[in-house]
Amino acid sequence: MTTQPALDDLFERRITYPDIETQARLARLIGLDEQKSRLTKILALLVNPAGLEDWARHHHPGAQALLDTVLRRPPLVILAGDVGSGKTELAETIGDAVARQERIDITLLPLSLSTRGQGRVGEMTQLLSAAFDYTIAEANRLKSVSGKARGAVILLVDEADALAQSREATQMHHEDRAGVNAFIRGIDRIANGKLPAAVIMCTNRLSSLDPAVRRRAAEVLSFARPSDDQRRFILTSRLESMGIGRVHIDQLVAATGAERGKRDYGFTFSDMTQRLLPSIVLDAYPSRAVEGARAVEVARTIAPTPPFRDGAPA
Ligand SMILES: Nc1ncnc2c1ncn2[C@@H]1O[C@H](COP(=O)(O)OP(=O)(O)OP(=O)(O)O)[C@@H](O)[C@H]1O
Ligand SMILES: [Mg+2]
Missing domain, CATH: 1.10.10 (Arc Repressor Mutant, subunit A)
Incomplete structure (x- = not known):
């Protein structure tokens, strides 16, 4: 028998936005306006899909089929690119911009994999399943029957290379595969439940991510060194x-x-x-x-x- 990970072991530095200090950190980021704007839109739509419907009623009445393809995108965004380029910083602060824009509270649940899930067999899978269970329970509480959610949750999977490595890599242990599967299942559960939750994943090595994980990403935003x-x-x-x-x-x-x-x-x-x-x-x-x-x-x-x-x- 294995035990469920305790909540405190699962997440670190849980942050709730709006938060004034976070706002200042976000404002200090340079050269990421495009990434900021796209990430804000994606997250805002997951929280408030009715926003897009209002927009369409105004500009494109009768465009429901197109809306569905936008709104059905999986709730996963990958931030990929070079070291020290602002991925973690943006992931940890973007919730503030969305919270202010949508006038709701947003909670960030940062799951750090770099120091975890390397021990006992089954640990990674269990950690991920528990993290998604918790995220989904929180998001369910915040979902509203019609229109805009009362709040939203962002699950941050930083240093994701540790997790979602290609299932095709020959040296990959059976257990790692189970971890990837737990991750994919979690993404699909959020999507199917139409929950006000999103997953942000940060990685240095996009090519090492599992193809099934990459395929689920609504967007892959890339980060480079400063010009x-x-x-x-x-x-x-x-x-x-x-x-x-x-x-x-x-x-x-x-x-x-x-x-x-x-x-x-x-x-x-x-x-x-x-x-x-x-x-x-x-x-x-x-x-x-x-x-x-x-x-x-x-x-x-x-x-x-x-x-x-x-x-x-x-
Ligand atoms: N675009 C940026 N504008 C201003 N400062 C930045 C920017 N990107 C990074 N920094 C500075 O570098 C520090 C490290 O950035 P961050 O942790 O976000 O990098 P990262 O992309 O997550 O790197 P790694 O891949 O190594 O985890 C930040 O705290 C910030 O001080
Ligand atoms: Mg980082």
Whole structure:
């Protein structure tokens, strides 16, 4: 006999939106406007399908068949892409935008797989089934018979590579397959119940996801490293007020980009915000002011995080 996982073991840092601190975190994300907007729309429709019907009555009366194909999409969105590019940050904060737009409360249930489900046989499957049971019970409570739900639930499966690896991978253990099946069953249960719930899955390796999981995704949103313009924006918005001028900003943009013959990738968003900017400040602190030429030198000593090559082994 195995025991059911306790609720506290299942989810970490449960967050309820609207939440003012989350709103600020979401606003700090750069270059993700397209992802933000699409994710907000998808989640808002799962919560309030009547919104689309109102829109259609107004603009396209008689378009019911088309509406169905939009509304019947499975409640799964995959955020895929490079390390440190804002996937987790967006997944953890987007609920605030939807809650404000739809004027309801939304609860995020973050299920972290990175440190779990690696032990006893059956653990992953049990964890997933319990997480979906809980999500579905919550969503059922919030569902309303007609029109708009009273609230909604987002189940976040971060670091999903651990879970939904291709069932075709030959080395895959029988138990992993059961985990994938439990996941697919959970998605289908939410869809069939027309519940105000959605699942967001984050992964570095889209290609390693099980095809049956990918097929169920209503959308796959991709995330990349910042472009020259986006790095320039981060640098200017943080360093201009410290007196760093155009010439040094240009050099910093170059120093944080790809370098011919040396590396074909530049800094990630997190390399910029969590490594470079603090290093520049701490280099000057406590005895000197931040200074352009020195900031460029600091940037040159930092090596960007290597990309997670999709398809390559971990
Ligand atoms: N688009 C962005 N704009 C501003 N800051 C960002 C952006 N993306 C990431 N960051 C910064 O990098 C940190 C790490 O981002 P996050 O945890 O969301 O990355 P991730 O895409 O989930 O990476 P991983 O694949 O390694 O889990 C964030 O807390 C934030 O400070
Ligand atoms: Mg992450």
